[in-house]
Amino acid sequence: MTTQLNIAKGINALKEQIDAPTAAFFSSCVHCGLCAEACLFYTETSDPRYTPINKVEPLKRVWESEFTLWGKLKKVLGLHKPVTDELLAEWEPLIYDGCTLCGRCSMVCPVGNDISTMIRKVREGMVASDHAPEGLVGASTRAVKIGSPMGVRLKALEAQIRHIEADTGLTIPIDVQGADYMALLSSMEIINFPEYIESLAKIFKQAGISWTLSSEAFEATNSGIQIGSSDIARELVQRVVDGAEKLQIKYVISPECGHAYTAIRWDGPNLIGRPYPFKVVHILELLDQLRQSGRLKTSGQYSKRLTFHDPCQIVRKGGVEAQPRHLLGLVASDFVEMADHGKMNWCCGGGGGVSANERADEIRLTAFKRKKAQLDEVNVEVMVTACANCRLVLEEGLEENNMDIPVIGLSELISDHLTEE
């Protein structure tokens, strides 16, 4: 039984999203426009429609007409600007193609408005009014029905595991009851970057960590967060929680993936409405803990000139900024920072579901000019990052610009330098 998604449901969903912080944000906005310069979709297109605060116009209208005295008065007098289906259709590309929820705008807002969270809220209204882009609908549908936004089934994972085990002689544990750590993977890691799984196995073997994958909850990517539907996001988080609780593990490891981390670490408990019986760590946090406790032993240094791309969700929302630098300190002899690195790093342009949305391909490559400019300044041979989605988007952008810079995952770089025992 399906329900009809329409404008009335969209407006209702936007109403649901108004809470005290949102109301405070709208009333404290001073219209300074600083967020525009923080957004790569504005800086690279110079189109003022991409100003972050402009993207939340539908939510603002609902707030004003439903939650403020002045707005209610205007509504009675027929002076308010209503949220219409046409408005949402017009705003859809701004919300989905022209925003990666990277959160850079929230960092610069002088009155502290969390604009990217507000844009995430607008997506709820877009979903409820059937204005989500086809690419993200497809990814979410596959995530719910198949278990992975890229349609990766358990069989595919098992095949990759067999490969890795055959190549390396390592064991990749699956469904080990009572293990300390349960690792999650993003589909991209299974399909495009299986070396991540191999790296985990090598590092954890050396460090003597008890870990496992779950056959029921191996997918970390949460398309519900990207499309902006709490209902879908909740279902996907619940799967991970169920899997972790079934195996009675102590820690869930978020993989090298930005939104997966935000989904499982920050949004998850709020979505399911209760605390987890386990803790969530990002793989970089765990690796740095191992380094600190002397359980990560590396030898030799990577000598090529390299830089690190901070994935937005990890550095800005997660605060994982020092850890990758400590880890690079172990294994890289010629590490240079890009301008605006760390918490003010520029997004790759493909986060927040943009890379899953084919309609956004053109603007995503336009936005990549910002990353190109950052890279041109440092003149590196190799890029390192810690997000499979960033990695794929960066590779595509570099290829489009004929830049011969390979992109590698940080975990992989570490595992390549593990001391052989």
Added chain:
Amino acid sequence: MSKQSLLDMLQQQGITRRGFLKYCSALTSLMALPPSMMPAVAAALETARRPSVIWLSFQECTGCTESLTRSHSPTIEGLIFNHISLDYHHTLQAASGTAAEQAREQAMHDNKGKYLVIVDGSIPLDNPGFSTIAGISNVDMLRETVANAHAVIAVGTCAAYGGLPHASPNPTGAVSVGELVKDKPLINIPGCPPVPTVISGVLAHYLTFGSIPELDELGRPKVFYGQSIHDRCYRRSFYDKGKFAMSFDDEGARKGWCLYRLGCKGPMTYNACATLKWNQQTSWPVESGHGCLGCSEPDFWDAGSFYRALSIPDGDYAKAAGYAVAAGVAVGAVAGVMNRSTKASAVSQHSPVSVDDFSVNKNNNQEG
């Protein structure tokens, strides 16, 4: 009237032409005239004929006259003042009694329609007997003298706005000159006392152009009263940085920080003290470590303590604020409850979205 020109007289007093020209250029810039006007100002002052001036002192303390005349050495300000034909001035004239009053009447008669009247002090209206000169009440003398004057200059805050005599409860029913003189050009030069350069500057303007300068809404020449003390104060940078002296002997006071919290009225006071300074440009109140009293503003005596900071209300607003806060909380609470119910009804109307609901998927299902 004397045949002697101003320059001749200044030279007799030992003021060099160079000193005179410096004064003229300072005056030109003070009056916000283009630099090219300087020679015109100098030429006009050099050859200016002495206008007849009648100075009336009513309810006042003579501080305004002192401000202008009590200098340690002769100043150009003072000499400009000398240059006018001061035909009647209670404090300065040698004549007394009937002879003095005759001088006033003579000047009024000889210069009918051309003489200037300068007034310092306020005028009591409750009982004319409160202040009389030669048996004539202040109000009668003012009306009689002003009747054929060219213009009237109210020097000092008492004349301009009532000043101290007008302060609550105003026992004499004191009023300003402006409340009585409505049909003549009137220039207010408030201050308790006014800056001497401002007084002489207005006279110089009159001597140069034969007209009165542009005035603000309180009748003050804009060239001297156009900017607030605060905006031109050399301690302004401390205000901007939030560095305040909290008492007159604390570290902040010694370091010369802003006196706002000690009651300085600079932000609401328009006068030229901060730029012209006092006593031959030696210092001025804020520079000597005391906040501005706001003496060039109407009713400054009744604006609460000189030592209470401007932003602290001087009435008992605590109760009113309490009620306002309570009312605000109540309105806020009602608005909050209403908004909560708006949101709650939205939440209750929520029907979960499933991926099958998207029209893309529905169409695909139909095709399949």
